[in-house]
Amino acid sequence: MAVTDFIVAIELGSTKIIGLAGRKRADGCIQILAHASEHSSDCIRKGVIYNSDKTLQCLTSIIRSLEEQLGASIKKAYVGIGGKSMYSVENRVFRQFNDETKISLALTDSMMKANREMALPDKDILEVVPQEYLIGKELRIDPVGISTDSIEGHYLNIIARRTLKDKIKQCFKLAKCEIAGYIISPVATAEAVLTSDERRSGCALVDLGAETTTVAIYKNNILRHLAVIPLGSNNVTKDISSDKQIDEEDAEELKLRFASAYTEAPKEGEKNDITYSLDDQTSIKAAELEEIVEARIKEIILNVENQIKFSHYSDKLLAGIVITGGGANMPNIDEAFRQTMHSDKVRIAKGSKISLENSEELPNDGTCNTIIGVLSAGKDNCCKIDPTKSAELFSGTGNDLKSQQEMEEERRKQEEEERRKKAEEAKRKEEALRLQKVKECEALLEETRKYLSKNKYDKAQEQLELAIEMNVSEKQEEIDELKKKMSKKPKTFVDKLKDFLEDRANKFSDGANKISKDLLDE
CATH class of the missing domain: 1.20.58 (Methane Monooxygenase Hydroxylase; Chain G, domain 1)
Incomplete structure (x- = not known):
């Protein structure tokens, strides 16, 4: 039987494009209905599309696979957006009043609008995260209803190059799939792996991807800083390949089988003479592999540390560091962070904290945390029932067989219900405003x-x-x-003086005009 009520999420990763379809239950659990993926290393680099044709092929294949598993057509999908050009920028908007004024929702909306108008050549503001409002000397999260003579809004704008979104739009348009909404990938990952205590107490979420490492800093349940470092676990593979002059496939296998992000220094007099081999022709000494891997991992961690310092929250992250992503599977990666950043509070988050059903086929290694977060953030039904394909979607006899008219009626009712709900929600918001x-x-x-x-x-x-x-x-x-x-207000002394001066000026002007006229007549 076809499924006609589901949400679709798609993540455009540097190694894989992943598609996921699911249904939210009333208890918050997400039932996984379909899952598909395609390798994307030859069309996406550092989270950015560079080969639109191959990306389109992967996207079309994933959508077709999801539709076959669902037994229904997909109308739209939520898209996780990230990439090396994405970062956060702080901005402030100030308002001064002549007298104490009560802060209204209309005022905060106008300040938000002014913030979005900040000059950003060739860039888009993907999302705005309000931080706090400075009223006098006090910071407030919600200023509405407070009386003051000035207010300063603090905003965190998540921006990226305009081409990032444009290329995604183009591919989805050619794939004949609407974009239901863009979900900031690091925010989706945070929703999937961070606990409420970590978000409140303050933590740095580090997503170690194949070609990028994303740093998202949270404090008091608010995103405070976001940066994408153009280095990832693939750089380790390339270093091994370059140093030993071997194929990247062999270098990747050496990394996966033998590499460690941190190794204890040998005791005095001890030597590490171990050699790791894939075959008779491909081998590497353990000490050499250790040196190559740890050098690159340390570079990535130092870049993470610099971003944390740049955020000005380095001394406020009481929950420490949370590591996720495919790179988090490297042995001793948590210890490498502890030793390099001199922090004991380091946690690896491989699984998602979002409750899932039928998720056995999803890898529990941190690589699906973002797509799960994107799926969780979706709200609208993404199903599109095509009446011309009803015979393909439903087969059998009796109750299992639906006529085209029934399918069309079901589709029409579903669309009408969606329109009605959206109209009611819009009307409710408009009336509240x-x-x-x-x-x-x-x-x-x-x-x-x-x-x-x-x-x-x-x-x-x-x-x-x-x-x-x-x-x-x-x-x-x-x-x-x-x-x-x-x-009808009574005239003040200043008003009377102003009237007197205007009157004298008019009389002087009339006199001057008369003299001029007399001179001309003579």
Whole structure:
């Protein structure tokens, strides 16, 4: 029987493109329904598509395989996005008020919009992570409702080269598969492997991939820093291949079978005379392999350490370091981190903390943590039922056989239900925003009345102008009434002096004009 309710996730990795389909249960568990992968080392480098044709072939093959396992067509998929050009940039937006003003949702939205307008030539802001808001000398996560005369929003913008997204869009368009949404791969990985305590106390998540190493730093449940280092476990393979002048396939096998990220120094007088061999022609001394591997691993770890220092959170990561990804399978990788970074708090996260069902075919070695996180982040149904293929999707007799009309009706109802839910959600959000604006406008009008009662017309005018800018139709009559009251305000000494000077200036101008006319007449 075909499955007609599922979420699809696709990760474009440097060694493999992985596709996963699953269904979320009410208890939070994800039921894995289909899984497919294709080697991508000849079309994706450091997480970036460089051969669109071969990427399209892999993508098409994965989608076809998932559809065969599901017995249904795929309309769209969630895509994990990463790569060497992705990194985080901090930005701040400041607002100053003439008087104490209550922070509103509309104000924080306008600040977020201003943040997104920061100049980034040839780059896209993939996601914005609000950090805190500085109110006076105090940092707040949620400033709405607080009165202040100034506010400064702190934002973390995750950016990447524009071509990163453009190439993905092109491949999915040619594969005739819509993109349901982009999920930041390191964020998806964090959702899959980090505990709530680690995210709150502060930790550095290090994803050791084949061609890149991603560092994501969390503190107080907020992403604080993100960087992609263009080095990975493949660099170890290339070093072995280059040093020993052997094929990369043999170098990879030597690495997988014999390499260790850290080896205890031999005791005085001891020598390591062991030789590792694949066959009569391919061998390497243990000491040589140790030197090659540890040098590259140390370089990667030092780059990770530099990113942690650059984030200014190196002394705030109480939960230490969490290592995941395919590179985390190298023996003693955790000890290498401990020794190089002088930290005892190092954990290897191979499996996902997300509850899964039917996941026996997924490797439990850290290589699927990102795709599981992407799948977990997906929300919309990705199924597309094609009535012309109903005979292929359903076979048999009696209850197992569905007519094309029934299939079409099922598809129509499903799409209508999705549209209805989206429309209701949009309407609910719109109504909530409208009510919030009405409430905020009413508060401004109340402040205007208060200042008018105290004859503080300048402050009343400021509040009234803010209310007018909100453009709330329900409050237009009250605004007009207050405008009339403002127009009747008694003239101050300054107003009278201004009128007097304007009058004298007009009279002087009239006199000058008369003299000029008389001179011309003569």
